[in-house]
Amino acid sequence: MSGAVRDGRPEAAMSGISTTGNTTVGTFAPPSRRNTELAMLVFAVLVPVLAYANAGLAKHDELPAGMAGYGLGLAAIAGVAHLVVRRWAPYADPLMLPLATLLNGLGLVLIWRLDQEPSVTTDSLGGALAPGQLMWSGLGVVLFLGVLIFLKDHRILQRYTYISMLVAMVLLVSPLFFGEVNGARIWVRIPGVGTLQPGEFAKIVIAVFFAGYLMVKRDALALASRRFLGLHWPRGRDLGPILMVWAVSLMILVFETDLGMSLLFFGVFVVMLYVATERTSWIVFGLLLSATGAIAVAGINAHVGERVDNWLDPLALAPNGGVKESAQVMYSFGSGGMLGTGLGQGYSWLIGGIATKSDYILATVGEELGLVGMMAVLMLYGLLIERGLRTALAARDPFGKLLAIGLTGTFALQVFVVAGGVTGLIPLTGMTMPFLAQGGSSVIANWALIALLLRISDTARRPAPSPSNPTDAEQTQVVRP
C-alpha cells in the first residue's frame, strides 16, 4: 500500500483516509496534476493555431505566413509557463493556465483576423494590432512568471494592505489628468510607451487591500450589529469604510464616466464584505447604495444616459440617420446565427473603429463562430471562474480565501458586464473582455491575476509539513481493506 503512494497513485491512499474528512491535512502528497495541465495545454495551443490556419485560408486562400512563428511562439509561452508552474507552484490548479492560454490564443487569432479588414486597420486606428498584442501577451506571461517565482506565499501581500489602498487610489485617480477618449477617462498616456488603462491593474490591487482590510475588521463588522426589519444592520461607525468606497466608486463614475469600473469596484467590495462577515444585510445595503448611485448618475450624465438609451433600443438609428454601433453589434450576433459564418467570413468589422477589436470582440466570435462558439467561449470563462471559486473554497487562510474570492469575483463581474453589455443584456460599459480583447493593460493585468490565483491554489493544495511520526499513520493504513 505504501508502495502505491510512492509510484504516483495517491488517490487510493487519499480515499483510504476519507473517514477523517477531506479537510484533514494528509501526510501524503496530493496529486500535483501537472501532467493534466500539460495535456490540456497541448489543446490550448493547438486550437488557436488551427483557428489561425482557418482564418488565413478563408481570408487569403492560403495558410498565413506567420503561422509557424505564431504556433511556436504560443507553444513556447505555454511551455515556459508550464515549466515554471511545475517548479514553483507544483500543486496549483491544473486548468487555469490552459484556459487562460486558450482564451489569449483565440483573442490573438480574432485580432489578427480583424487586422485583415482595411477599414478597421487604418493608420489612424493604429494599423495591425495583432503583433503588438502578441508582445503584450508575452509581457503578461513574463509578469505571470515573475509573480509565481518571486511571490513565495500570497500571505506576504497582507503586509501591504494599506500601501495597496494608496496605490489603488492613485491608479484610479490618475486618468483624471488625461484627456477623454470615446467619452470616458480611463486612459493614461505615457510618452513613448503608449496608453495605459490603470483601472485594469487597480482591480487587482484593490482586491489585495479589501482582503487585508476585511480580514482584520470582519469580526467587528459581523458581530456588532443591530437587528431591524429581520436583518442585522451595521453600526454607524462601521458604515464609514463602506460609504467611503461607495463615494470613490461614484467619483469614478462621475469624473471618469467609467460605468464598468465603478460597478466592478463596488460589486467586488460588496461580495467580499458579504463573504467576510457572512451577513446578508451587507448585500441589501450594498445593492441599495449602488442602485441609488447608478440612477442618480444616469440622470445627470449624458454619456451614461446615452448608453442606457442604446441598451433599451439598440436598433434605433442615430440622429443623422446612420446605423449605430449598438445596432451593428446586434446585426453581427444575429447574422452569425447557430453555427456562424466561419472565421474570416463575417462582417463584424462593419461595427467600425478600434472597438471592433477590443470592447466588441465578442461580436466577431458571435458572427463567425456562431451561437455554438459563443456558448463555448462563455463556458471557458465560466470554467475559469469556477476554478477560481474552488481555489477560494480550498484556501486555508482567511486572507487567501478573501483574496481568491475577490480576484475571481472581479473576473466574473468583468466577464458578465462586458459580455452582457455587448449582447445587450445590460447597458454597455466599455470594458474589455479578459484575454480575448485587444489591449495591453488588460492582458498583462489578467495574467497577473491568474498567477495570484495559481499561487493561492498551490498554497491551498500543498501538503503540510510532515507530522512528527508519519510511519505510524502509514501502518494504520495497511490494515484497512
Place this chain on the structure above:
Amino acid sequence: MNKPMRRVAVFCGLLILALLLRVNWVQFVQAEELQTDPNNKRVDIARYANPRGDIIVEDEPITGSEETDGALFKYRRTYTDGPMWAPVTGFASQAFGTSLLEGVYDSILTGDDDRLFFSRTIDMLTGKDRTGGSVVTTLNADAQRAAWEAMGDKTGAVAAIDPRTGAILALVSKPSYDPSSFAGLSNEDGEAWNALQKENDPDEPMLNRALRETYPPGSTFKVVTAAAALEDGSIVDDVDEETDYPEPYLLPQTDGQELDNQIKGKCEEASIREALMWSCNTVFAGLSDDLRNEKMIEAAEKFGFNEELFVPVRALASAYPEADRPQNAMAGIGQASVQATPLQMAMVAAAVANNGTLMEPYMVDQLVAPNLNVVEQHKESEFSQAMSPETAQALQSAMESVVEDGTGGNARIDGVRVGGKTGTAQHGEDNSGLPYAWFISYAITDDESPVAVAVVVEDGSNERDQISGGGLAAPIAKAVMEAVLQSEN
C-alpha cells in the same frame, strides 16, 4: 466563510447562465429578424455578391452588372439608356436600396426567390455562382424612345398601353435621372443621389410622373363624363343628340357663378360630339351636375379611379371624390378635386378604343429563372366593362371627330383611325399656375386598337395663351402612336 462563498459561486453561475440565455435569445430567437433587418448591411452585401438578373425589353436587357473593386460589394448595377428607362426599372443602389421593378422583383433578380430554389440548388451542387432570374417587360422600345425624344426638355409624362391586352408600352417621365449614377457606394454616388433629391432639385427628377404623380386631368376627363351620360341614357342617349345647356353655364347652388368656354359660340345646346370637338365646359359641367355625384363616381371608378393600381409597380390612386353640386359640376370637366395619373388617362382612352372593355394594365410579361424556365407568366384579365360596346363605338366616332375636325388635329395620322381629346388643366391657388397641357388618344387599325396613349406637359410655355393640349401634347402622342403602329407591321 465557506457558506457565503458557496452562495457567491451560485451567483456567479447564475451570471454565466444569464449570458448563455441571452446569446441564445439573440442568436437563435432573434437571429432571423436581425439577419433580414433592412439596416443590416449584410442584406445588401448578399444582394450584390453575384451579378444581378436583368430587366428585359423586347429580348434586350436594359440593365447589367459590372464587377467592382469595392471592399463590400462585388457587383454594381449598370443601365442602358438609364434616364429613359428609369420610370420602368427604378434603381438598385448599394447605398440607397431599390425601387420600382428593381424593388418589386428584387428576390427574383438576386436569385433569392423561393421559386428559384431548384435552380439555386443545382447551381450550388454544380459549384456555379448563384445567378439571378430575369424580368421580361411588355415595353415597346420604339414607342418608349419616340416618347422620350418627343418630350424633349419639357417636364411631364407619357403613358402608353395596348388596349387589347392592357400591356404597358411606354412610360416616360421628364426630367429623369440616371440610376447608374448612384448605383455604387462611393462619395460620387452619394453626391449624385443628393443632387437628385427634392430639396436640391425642385424639378424632382426622381419622381415617376407617369405612375406616381396625379394631375387635374382637365378636359380629357370629359370623355369619362360623356361615357357616364351615354351609359345613363336619361339625359342624352346619342352622341349627336342636342343638349340644353346654355353658354355661359350657371354653376348650381352658387350666386350666379358663371362657367364659360375657351372657344366661344360653338357650345350652346351642343351635342356630345360637338361638345368634345370644341371642348365645351358648359355642356359637360351640366351633364355632370344632372348625373349627380354618385353616378359620376360610379362611372369614374369603372375606369379605375379611386383605387391604387399595381402594374405590378404601385401606381397612385387617381381620385374622383364625393363633392357638393358646384364642385361635382366642375369635376365633370376635370377640374376641382379630380386627380389622375397619366397611366389612368391612358386607361380611359384604352377603354374607349377596346370597345368598352378595360384590360388590367401590366408591365411584366414573364419572370424567367436563370435556366430559362418561366417562373411566372402574366395572364391578361379584364379590369372592368367600363361601358357598353355601343357607347364605346359612339364615343370613338366622337373622339375621331375631335382629331379630324376639332382641337386634336395635330394627332392625325394618314390611313389610321385616330381618336383623341385635348385638355388644358388649370391648377394652383385661384388657377394661378401655368396650366398643364394634356392629350389622350388611341389609334385603330383593322377594327383593333394596338395603342392608347396619355401625355401631360407641365411647362409647355411661359405664356398662358400658348398652352394647349392640342398644340403641345398631341404631337407627342402622335409620335408614340406612329412608333407602335410601325412596330406592329
